[in-house]
Structures are given as structure tokens and as C-alpha cells.
Amino acid sequence: MDHHLVLPPLRHEAALLPPPPGSRLIRLHGESMGTGWSLSVYAPPGLSEADLRALTGRELAAILALFSPWQAESEISQLNRDPREDLQVSPAFAALLGPMLDLARASNGASDPTLGTLVDLWGFGPAGRRSGLPPAEKIAAARAVSGWQRVSFDPLSGRLQRPCGMRFDFSGSAKGLAADQISAALSRAGAGHHLIEIGGECYARGLKPDLQPWWLAVETPEPALPGWRVALYGMGLASSGAAQNCFFHAGRRYAHSIDPATGWPCQAGPVSVTVLAQTCCEADALATALMVLPLAARTAFIARRGLSALIFEADGRVSPSPLWAAMTKDDDAQP
Template identity: 35%
Template sequence: MRRVLLPPTISAEPAPAGAGIVDFGGASMGTTWSARVALTPGAMAAGVPLRAAGLQAGLQEQLDQVVREMSHWEPASDLGRFNRAGACTWHVLPAGFLEVLKYALEVARATGGACDPCAGLLVNLWGFGPTGRHDEAGFVPPTARDVATVRAGMAGRTVELDAARKRAFQPGGVQLDLSAVAKGFGVDRLAQYLEAQGCRHYLVEVGGELRGAGFKPDGQPWWVALEEPPAPGAGRAGEIAVALHGLAVATSGDYRKYFMQDAERRPHTIDPRNGMPISNALASVTVVHESAMAADAWSTALTVLGPEQGLALAERKGLAARFLLREGKGLREILSSRFQKMLEEE
């Protein structure tokens, strides 16, 4: 029996009469993006004919701006310049960069440092940064001493924000990595851009993280199946379809980016509290939220915390979260109470 997850509120506004779905897409952040928009021929936005080429360029520009501000792969980005800045210096940040960093630091505090944007040195050490990657020839995994040395160098170095002056403090040597938040923020930017152009019915996606609003021309919401990790046995958790009507969804897991070391999986998600890749039997965590940035950040944070601490925090925060644990050759599902309340069976 298929299970469906429904939004708490549903708008009565249908898609425009005579609308069809127009598809857009491209590349950004080392992955692909797409947008499906319900548009009428000759649709108008702010009194101007809505041309597909203009929307395509505008959507791409939203993500290009995120890359210019927050990419740790681009040395010329604002984040790259911040990471190279001298000790004890303040730096004015673009509005988007400041918003993402502020939210990431809030999640770090709420999780006791389990998901920390200041842990870029550890990400790089394990071969998941822009250089010295685990999939390049000559990579050697760090030793326990290597990890201890990097963590000792990070101790006591705190990035501070001055929201009034829109700036951040570089204590020296801190390497920001916003990859657990920036992609979701990019999804939100696509949605906000479409809303500003008068588009109310759409599904946008960046690298598998999605946000939807309104309806398709046939009156149905934007249904998407939740991602589920591969499992060699028969113990699958079962399909869940989500109606992305004013909702976003993000999944973090140990099965996309990883390498094997001594028969042990080393996922790209690092626990800054011990400097090691996660090893808590969680295959994935999915979070459904009104904000793609929040879903992105919390799916990563709950993955690091693990099934018990992660579920407890999800309950305290009222998060709709789905945990999938590896058990033998199958998967076991754990749902937060908020997730369960939104779930129905067909």
C-alpha cells in the first residue's frame, strides 16, 4: 500500500486555465538543476510577456549568484576570499551569504556542533573538498593523529556575525564549508525568483532537493517519491509520495559520496565533534519543511546525530523527519511524530 504525505494547508488557487508545463534546467554547484513551471501561452508577469528564454536565464542567474558567493570550489567566491583572509579580521558579506551562514551557525548551536559550517578543514582532510580528493590518485586517508592535529588547530576559533553591519569575523584559519545548506538555499532562490515573476505553480530542484508550489495543469499537486537508499535484501521501507504543495524536501545519506577504507564505508558527511565520517548505521534522513534551506541543513544535522539523538531533536524542533537505518540486508524506518501526522495511506 502506497503512503502519501500531504501538506498541512492546501491553496484553493488552481493552475492558470489553458496552462502547460514548461521545463527549464541547467548545471550548477557540481550537479544539475531543473524547474517545471505551469504557464499559459503568452503568460504575463508584471505586465511583460513571459518568454521562456528570459526565465531560463533568470533561473540560472539565481544559482550562479549562490556559487559566486558561497562556493568553496571557486577561489574567487566570497567564501573563498573569507577562508583565505587574515586572522582577526571583519568582512562584509553579501546578503545571501550572510543569511546562509547565520542559519548554519544556528543549526550548529542547536546540535552541539554536530553540523558545523566551520568544519571545512575536516571535510578537506577526508578528501571531500575541492583538492586532494579521495577519488584522485595518491589519496591516503588521514590517520587518527592527523585528525587530532586538525581538530586541535580548530579549537577556540569561532566565526562571529555582526548582523547590523552585515559582516563576519575571521578568527584565523577557519575554513567555511556551506555545502550542507547552500544547495537548499539555491532551491529557495529558484522558487522566490519564480514567485517574483508571477509564477505560482512550479516544481524546482537542485541535485535532488526539491520545492514545489501550487498545482499542475491537470489539478494534481507536484507528487515526488521520497528517495530511498539501495538495499540488497527485501527489507525496504516502502514508497512514500509527497505532495510538494508549499513544501520542500531534502535527503542526506551515506550512499552517494563515500569511499571504502579497510572494508568500512567512509561517507562524505563528517562529524565535527570527533573529526570522523559518520558511522551510526543511518543510511539516510529525509526532512520535509517549508524551506529547502532548512530541510537541507536539518537532514544533514540529524544524520550526524544518529537515530536516537536525531529523533529526539526532531521531536523538540517539530521537524518532519524520516530516518532509514541499515539492519542486516534491509532498512528500518523511524518517523518523527510531525512526519507521521502528515502521512496517509491510499
């Protein structure tokens, strides 16, 4: 089958060198954050499989302790239960909340961490799936306590003001952040040549012994479509799709991406979006935004921010952004 190779510019964050002599390839996998994770790493001498698994576990646990609504004592769960409108969040929580509120503002709420009440109402939160559609009055009430416009936040002090009943949700960025954090921890441990994947969100650093980057295949919604393979080096890759987390009612599919303009799951828009960005967290959040934005707004947002994105439209079209297209070449040979 024909396929396309995506060759981003190299980021010279380190010398383009292979793994150190004596490094061995170790592959690990596990489950966390409601999904699976996998790690491929060229480990230097002295760094064991047990060391790598423990390191990965510590970083995942730290993210869960901050942002998992499924853990009753996580910071986000305590924040969502707190009836006060004026609160203080930890520096680690603020480090993600600040940029995500900025992105919510820039995307007109298409990727918004304040929509947790709506996410829960539609059955995509810890309470589990719905057996039917929520009543219109409950949707209106959830919308009334949701939205980045209703938040006042000082990222330096961590002071947060929000309406009572607002619930935060970082399902569109926390897995990407975890991938970034694990990558940084691996590099500090001397294992700077690796690929980490969490539920389809990926970050790669360093090269393989043959000086090849880490090649990742983009999942396509239809097997007959040409494939896409991305050379990942010091960047993050994330995808969001209508089929990844959804439920059906009366023969209609309701996806997890919530449209803040209506309070309903998006009923139009792409089948899936893949974004390449400097961090996996950024790619994760941007993919969510592009799933929600209407076509004209999405096109303008991509152009304004210079995004590298591949979009599979509902009508079967494949729409690479200009930057993605500029990095693409056709090649019938496997790299």
C-alpha cells in the first residue's frame, strides 16, 4: 500500500548521536490512566528493567495524584468537591491549568478544562455511562457553571476563582503531559533515546543505533486509505477521534468531545485529528480543539498558530494542514 512519510525539521536539542555504547533495547508496557502505555528505551549500562518500570510508575502516579477524577483524593477530585469559589491550587496543578486556560481562550472554548460538569453529565466521567440522554434543563445548568470565561486564575500565586459547581477535566491533556514527564525523567536518568506512548499519545527523544528516528504510524479511520508514518525526534504526536470514546443512543453516536456552544457532544466535524507539536501535552490539547472547532474556525486556528495537523474528514477527505503537507513526501519503501 502507498504511504506517506512525514519528516519534521530536526530539533537540535542534543547532538545527533546514537545511544551510548553498551545500551540495550528494553520494551515495557502496562496500564494506567484508564488505558495502556508502552515504552521502548535504549537503556545504558546500570539501568535495569526494574529501574525503568519504577521510574515510569512514579511519573504516572504523580500525574494521577494531580489530575485523575477517578482517584478520590487527587487534587482535581478535591477541587471539584470543594464548595468554595475562591481556592488555592498547587504549583504543579497550576503549571497545566494556566496553559490550558490560555488554549481555551485562544480556541473559544474548543479545548477547555472547565467542562467537567458537562463531561460527567454526558457519562464520560467517573460516574460511568448514561442509559439515555440528559434532560435539557440539566445541560443548561451544567453550561451555566462551565466555561473558561467564568474563571479568574493567577498562575504565579495559584489563586483560583470559579463558580460553585464548576468541575475541571484534563482528559484532553493529562496523558500528553504524562508522556512528556516520563520522557524528561528518562533523560535525567541517562536514557535519552526512547519512545513513550500512553493511550496513543506519544513522545520520542533521541535516535536508534542506526541513527534512524522513531517512526510512528498514524491510525487511519479506513484501512483502504494511504498510510502515514511520522519521524519523531524531540516532539510529541497525539490523536483524537470520534470513535475513541463514545456511546450510542437510538442509533446515533455521541462522542466525548463536548461543544461548549451547545453543551452537547459534537455532532459534526472530523472523524479524527492527529497533531504534531513541540510537546505531547500541547499536541494532545490541540487535537481536542481541532475536533470541536467548526470548519471555518478550525482552518483559521490552524493558520493562525501554524499547526502541523492531519485531519480525516467525515466525508472521507484527508486534509493535511499546510505545514504537515510541507513535511510530507510519498515513498513506497519502508524507512
